[in-house]
Amino acid sequence: MRPTSSTPQDPAGLVFDEIGDVKGAVDITYRTGDPAFYVVSRDGFIVAVRDGAVDPNRLLDISGQIRSGGEQGLLGLTFSADGSHAYIDATNRNGDTEITEYAVGTDGVFDPASKRLLLTIDQPYPNHNGGQVRVGPDGYLYIGMGDGGSEGDPQRRGLNVGQLLGKMLRIDPTPLGDSPYSIPPDNPYIGVAGARTELWSVGLRNPWRFSFDLATNDLWIADVGQNAWEEVDAAWADQGAGRGANFGWSAFEGTHRYNRDQPGDGTVPPIYEYPHGDRGCSISGGVRYRGSALADLYGWYVYGDYCSGEVTALEIKDDRTVGQVVTLTSSLNGVSEIAQGPDGEMFALNVDAGKVFAIRPAG
DSSP: EEEEOOOOOOOOGEEEOOOOOOOTTEEEOOOOOOOEEEEEEEEEEEEEEEEEEEEEEEEEHHHBBBBTTTTBBBEEEOOOSSSSSSEEEBBBSSOOOOEEEEBTTTSSSOGGGGEEEEEEEEEESSSOOOEEEEEESOEEEEOOOOOOSSOOOOOOTOOOOOTTTTTEEEEESSTTTTBBSSSTTTTTTTTTTTTTTTTEEESSOOOOOOOOTTOOOOOOEEOOOOSEEEEEEEEEEGGGGTTTOBBTTTETTTTTOOOOOOTTOOOOOOEEEEETTTTTTEEEEEOOOOOSGGGGGTEEEEEEEEETOOOOEEEEEETTTTEEEEEHHHHHHHTEEEETTTOOEEEEETTTTTTEEEEEEOO
């Protein structure tokens, strides 16, 4: 692993190179052995980026099976370690979250007949649905769930271990008996009275986007704040990668006390937070850069903000604190995700304009 760069990235040294249009673009990912990148539309379809251009042929179209718009729709995609199956997160026509598996052909086309429902989670409100799914370094399926919506965690779900909302979930999508999935044996709430065994981490408001560090397997979560603070949570792999961690919501918004009737002890504070205002109001994470094209950014965490259009890089120091903070652009209004390919190079998505950008060196 190369050492983290401490040289600030000159924003003039990189460009956000538009490579195609995908209406409602919210997620981009890849699968083993496939040179394509897969882009998810909130409207309910998936297309591929091949040879640097968007292929308009839809590999999956479930637009007639979901409710979309705002924070609802087809929200996330990931692939099994061998690339043979895909897992999606979408809000069904009732507005509830469904996690679904599909078989995927060697050509990247999803087989609609193979659809297998793994998990349905009731959503009491239309916002704070989370939406991202990722197969982790351990081969298990991680699912980011918001607190159910409305405002201020009214039913206090974030810290309620009997609820799936407001959590990071971790399941094995392999069926077990009559269940469509099983529970990894080291999940932290196994054997805890009244707790859901799917839970991995608790105390999240709306972990819209999260990622695993390609070099270290650390888990990075961009958790959207209430009305004052946005936060970045780091769960270090050598400390369990978030296993049993309590990130504080709704006892805290960032590092600031919020619902005082919620217990504030034992929480993991964010590695970084920023206030609402000129810098934005809704964080769209976010990856720790592990590519080679932008050497000055190696090891920095890069995220966007939907409201301000800023894309920001955080220097992550050896002592696991944030050093320099560099704004890479202020003109990507509607940014929905900063993601990466297997080589660590980065992409940015704009849900409002329906644009896909590759982040590259200028010139």
